[in-house]
Amino acid sequence: MKEEARVAILDAAEQVLAEQGLHAARMDDIAARVGVSVGTLYNYFEDRQQLLETLRDVRGRELLALLDEELERSQQLPYRARLHGFLCCVLEHSRTHFRLLSLLFEDSLRRGASREGDLDRHLEIRREVSLRLEHLGKQGVKDGALRSEDASHYPAMLLDMMQGLVLRQLIAKQSTPADEVIAPLLRCFLDGAAPRPG
Amino acid sequence: MKEEARVAILDAAEQVLAEQGLHAARMDDIAARVGVSVGTLYNYFEDRQQLLETLRDVRGRELLALLDEELERSQQLPYRARLHGFLCCVLEHSRTHFRLLSLLFEDSLRRGASREGDLDRHLEIRREVSLRLEHLGKQGVKDGALRSEDASHYPAMLLDMMQGLVLRQLIAKQSTPADEVIAPLLRCFLDGAAPRPG
Amino acid sequence: MKEEARVAILDAAEQVLAEQGLHAARMDDIAARVGVSVGTLYNYFEDRQQLLETLRDVRGRELLALLDEELERSQQLPYRARLHGFLCCVLEHSRTHFRLLSLLFEDSLRRGASREGDLDRHLEIRREVSLRLEHLGKQGVKDGALRSEDASHYPAMLLDMMQGLVLRQLIAKQSTPADEVIAPLLRCFLDGAAPRPG
Amino acid sequence: MKEEARVAILDAAEQVLAEQGLHAARMDDIAARVGVSVGTLYNYFEDRQQLLETLRDVRGRELLALLDEELERSQQLPYRARLHGFLCCVLEHSRTHFRLLSLLFEDSLRRGASREGDLDRHLEIRREVSLRLEHLGKQGVKDGALRSEDASHYPAMLLDMMQGLVLRQLIAKQSTPADEVIAPLLRCFLDGAAPRPG
């Protein structure tokens, strides 16, 4: 009961944030979106800041759960297929929550300048996703699908490209099927942009 | 005379924005940084919004000028070297202005939702950089250094990876030499992450 | 049954008021102190204002009852002893409830400015105590222990000194035995600060 | 210029506080009283708290200045006359600012419970006045006008009686000439309430 309300508030907050931006999203707007009054928000969250932090944490944990599920499911598949599944998963989740995560991330970065150590928690999710990609990468190296040389750079590169990809879809307000956009990304990542000698 | 003042204000604005964030940067702070009073800012810029827009445009044009200069200079070199030079150029400029551009870009994205058509101007710079990369890519294809198949995706991918790269350096507050960070990026981009068969 | 609850609420209210102050004491705090929910408070008292007024009246009547009891008990004693007993009684009660009465009195004074006639009820208790002192004073005059000249001023003076005395103990957070603090007060009051000629 | 504004704000604040009470006095009310807008208040004072503290300090220092002036002036007079002058001075100042000082003092007392050490500054003024009375008392003892026995209690007693006296005038909304109310107080204080044997 109480939990449903929290969820409803978080969902509303995400919508309003996505539409109005981090700063423009007023508590009144969020309340109106849920269909309650401002005061109610404060029955569930300490203050605006804590509401946003909770939202970030919840969404982050959702993504990680999705990824772990996907990794579990694809355990027997070869590296390329697993990576493809993983990225699709990230893409799918990001399409839904990208603007939110992006806004909150930007904010972390901003405030990270002043309050040292706060940034750590804010980057946790990205780091967790990265860790899973690293782990996956080790399989890739073992399978002979990845060179070990630059392996440490790959997670970041992949995430960067994913992020940009989602961002461009957001801007274009279109949503190409995941396969279609991930395929060239994977081709370039694995095989390189240069023509294969053979 | 008038121009010098504008430049001073823009510089101050960038510093304050980088330190305090888009929203926290107050007109008073900017004025104080220049060493003038608030009123003066309004003699040079219509309002806060226009000051920020000008700042974004100016910095954008500076980057484009740098890139064009670099492309001019490297005209006789092979594709890989030119691309390397180009990315170094982007990296260098981004290191100096990244936080600014990132903040302003986020803001554009945010307000892009509401004010249709406004976003276009905001994305102009990224698009211009992208165009130059496309153009460079054509040489790459001609030189046989790039497959033509996914050529249309390459500019975006490269830019995404550059952006992430700069971002990570900002977060880590360290600044590895350009060559060192761009090398693996280029290796992966051109040759792929998978081991070359030969 | 109903009465016990009222008493419990009033006691809790007094504690919270004493700890947090008139304004900072929230209905939720009072309810929590009793161990009930806010709604319950409203089953026993019209609203916050009425709860506080009741509290003031109840405590006031308790003091008056104590004083009357003391006066009854000391009926046969000489003036000085009766006055001493009376003041000890006031001191004892004040030590327990001073902060409360002080807060409520201040509040009366404040609102007395706006709502004419309201103040009267608020000052009732002080007036009642004063009346008893006046009455006692008449015995003092008869006994030859008081000059009749300024007799009308004495009750107020005594009360003022008592109030200050309690206040200073509150501030110092110490509680000297009643006799010890009342003795010099009585000496000064009855014999004066100037050395006796004899 | 800037100082005039500060003074105007402080005066307005005092009026509004006296009329509405410590808590009911809104920043908007104070601003309206001065004839400026809220924002202006914040150009002169950090926040509400600081405005009130400043007001208390200023009024306190005004009283001390008055007292020191009076003590200076009466230097050659005998103790009784000097004390009379001193008390008149306190009475006069209190009549003008009593409600203010009383409100602020009550507030100090309240918050003194929680924030230890804060109370000290709040009680400073009362303590300063007390010090001057002590000093004056020493002359009284030397002059043979005061018994030294309870001398340490006298300042507090006098102040308590003065405070009550002013309070009662405030409540009664009448303002008896200073001499008339101070005379019986002094008579009682110096000669005692009991009839002189001689």
Added chain:
DNA sequence: CATGAATGAGGATTCATTCAT
């Protein structure tokens, strides 16, 4: 042109009170 005090709309937060369960 520069100044900087004044403006006042705007937003986060609190808390007495209500009322459906």
Added chain:
DNA sequence: GATGAATGAATCCTCATTCAT
């Protein structure tokens, strides 16, 4: 009767913008 979540009016404070000097 008891509960406690919902309500929303009320208030402090901020800061972009203006304009008289």
